[in-house]
Amino acid sequence: MNESQKPQRPQDLLERQVDRALRGLAPRRAPRSLEVRVIAELARRAALPWWRRRILQWPPAARAAFIVVCGGLIRFAWPATGWAIAEFGALRRSGAPALSWIHYGAAAVSGAAQLLNVIAGALPMSWIAAGLVFAAMLYAALFGLGAVAYRTLYLNP
Amino acid sequence: MFMRAYQDMVFSTAARLAGNDAQAEDIAQDVFLKAYEHFDSLRDNPRAGGWLKTVATNLTLNHLQRYRGRWRLFTEMHSESADCDYAPLDPPLPDTLAADLGQARQSALIDAAVSRLPEHQRLALALYHFEDFSYQEIGARLGVSLAKVKTDIRRARAALLPLLKSCGVVAADLKD
Numbered sequence: 001m002n003e004s005q006k007p008q009r010p011q012d013l014l015e016r017q018v019d020r021a022l023r024g025l026a027p028r029r030a031p032r033s034l035e036v037r038v039i040a041e042l043a044r045r046a047a048l049p050w051w052r053r054r055i056l057q058w059p060p061a062a063r064a065a066f067i068v069v070c071g072g073l074i075r076f077a078w079p080a081t082g083w084a085i086a087e088f089g090a091l092r093r094s095g096a097p098a099l100s101w102i103h104y105g106a107a108a109v110s111g112a113a114q115l116l117n118v119i120a121g122a123l124p125m126s127w128i129a130a131g132l133v134f135a136a137m138l139y140a141a142l143f144g145l146g147a148v149a150y151r152t153l154y155l156n157p
Numbered sequence: 158m159f160m161r162a163y164q165d166m167v168f169s170t171a172a173r174l175a176g177n178d179a180q181a182e183d184i185a186q187d188v189f190l191k192a193y194e195h196f197d198s199l200r201d202n203p204r205a206g207g208w209l210k211t212v213a214t215n216l217t218l219n220h221l222q223r224y225r226g227r228w229r230l231f232t233e234m235h236s237e238s239a240d241c242d243y244a245p246l247d248p249p250l251p252d253t254l255a256a257d258l259g260q261a262r263q264s265a266l267i268d269a270a271v272s273r274l275p276e277h278q279r280l281a282l283a284l285y286h287f288e289d290f291s292y293q294e295i296g297a298r299l300g301v302s303l304a305k306v307k308t309d310i311r312r313a314r315a316a317l318l319p320l321l322k323s324c325g326v327v328a329a330d331l332k333d
Contacts, residue, residue: 017328018314021273021321023287026264030168034182035160105186 159200160189163209170213173283176272184220188213214288217296221280232319262322267283270320274313281306 050058055066120128167188191212192199199205216232271279280299284290290298296306322328 013328014314014318018317018321019286021267021324022282025267026164026171026261028169028268030164030185031178031182034168034185034189037182037186038160040195041186041190042193042240 159192159196163206164189164304166206167209167213170210170287173268173271173287174214176216176276176279177317180220180317181217184213184216187216189207191216204280210288218280221276250270267317267320267324271313274316277301277305278309278313278316279330281309282317 045053050062055063058066161242164185168185171184171188172178175181188209192205192209195208199208202208216218256330271283274282277299280310281295284298285292292303292306292310296303299306301309
């Protein structure tokens, strides 16, 4: 990425001339809005309360407290997870009513799966294939529409 | 003052790589926000321009690579077939028409032609001619083979050649 690596082959006239022509281009003029945008974004960031900034910009005391709290949570998390798993197993074995919602949820999922299975079995294969083809075509049409809109409205407004 | 000194260079770098002024402005904004974070060391540093150019290049390449997969089909539907992107850009200008334009207008014409190159050609060309990358560095940065880098740059030059000749910035008898 330095000058010594640039066109060194005198025989390559095209490369050297194009290189000279492109390097001779005047810099593009930055839009006037750029400076305004940067200043506005800096002002927005400066107005943020400290807890919404990056942690490196927090006050030192807050950073220290955060690290201590995180360390404590990590220290606590491992035994707490083991304790929770053990307690959950014990409750499940005892058939506690507090866990009955889990059984209801499992039953609902199982019922929905059986219903889908029955519907799939009852429908002719050709209907299912037609449905899949229709869904694929709909997806492709919407994707194409999005692509055209993007190219028309964004790339070439 | 710092920003005014460098904003054209930063915007140029991003715009010539990205080929899109709106994206270039977003990227240039990010570059100056990063510069603000390091302003104490950049303020009086003679290498600030180089730092900004490097950051602008890296942010633009990151931006393009992040969105390339997502938007490729959207933006390059017309150029996916093997060699259809070899054609010169636009209707060719009469031989000396662009030579009569002022330098600023010529630069604008050439910049516009560069921005209309297919992305893979524009990136390789801009990295090589504007950013001083070697072929190997371009291949490594873009994740493509050395041969593809050379082919893309050669085709980009060939596509630009009629306009460059018309502007009188390369020899009229130059062959691609």
